[in-house]
Amino acid sequence: NETTRHLISGALLALAELGTNAVRSARTAIEVRCWLSIDAVMVEVTDDGPGFDSTIPRDARDLDPLAERGRGLFLVASLVDECTIDGVGHLLHIERAAPVAQAIASFLARPPITNQ
Numbered sequence: 444n445e446t447t448r449h450l451i452s453g454a455l456l457a458l459a460e461l462g463t464n465a466v467r468s469a470r471t472a473i474e475v476r477c478w479l480s481i482d483a484v485m486v487e488v489t490d491d492g493p494g495f496d497s498t499i500p501r502d503a504r505d506l507d508p509l510a511e512r513g514r515g516l517f518l519v520a521s522l523v524d525e526c527t528i529d530g531v532g533h534l535l536h537i538e539r540a541a542p543v544a545q546a547i548a549s550f551l552a553r554p555p556i557t558n559q
Contacts (some may be wrong), residue, residue, distance in 0.1 A: 450539060450540070450556045453522040453523070453539065454484055454486070454522070454523065454539040456518075456522055457518075457519045457523050457537055458475070458477075458486050458487070458488075458537075460515045460518055460519050461486070461488040461515075461519060461535050461537070461543070462475060462488060463515075464488075464515055465488050465489070465490040465492070466490075468490055468492030468493065469490035469491055469492045470490075470491045470492055470493075470496070471491055472490070472491060473488065473489065473490040473491075474487075474488070474489040474490075475487070475488050475489075478491075480498050483524070483538045483539060483542060484538070485536065485537070485538050486536070486537050486538075486539075487535065487536045487537075487544045488535050488536075499517060499520045499526060499528070500510040500516070500517045501520075503517070505517075510554075516528075519535075519537060522539075523537040523538060523539045524538050524539055524540050525537065525538040
């Protein structure tokens with residue numbers, strides 16, 4: 444399904460962006476955790492770097508068009524349903540609705556079929 448492929452591609456791009464940022468700023472290590480809940484795919488990226496300004500621009504007009512950096516979190520936030528960052532920028536948590544998981548949850552929530 445094209446919609447599912449699009450959602451997966453967006454989630455992977457967000458993960459790649461977070462991973463790249465973590466590798467650039469980590470002193471020694473990064474940790475990536477991914478898991479699937481009943482209705483979403485969750486990703487957390489943690490690094491031991493110095494942290495960063497955790498303000499996420501909400502509008503493309505807030506970005507400096509001449510800056511070499513600073514668009515990654517905006518990109519990530521636009522690709523996922525939820526993006527949260529701890530106060531100093533060491534832990535980033537993103538969530539993306541998972542249509543497949545939602546379909547499974549809907550199926551499981553149906554009343555049982557009984558033979559009469």
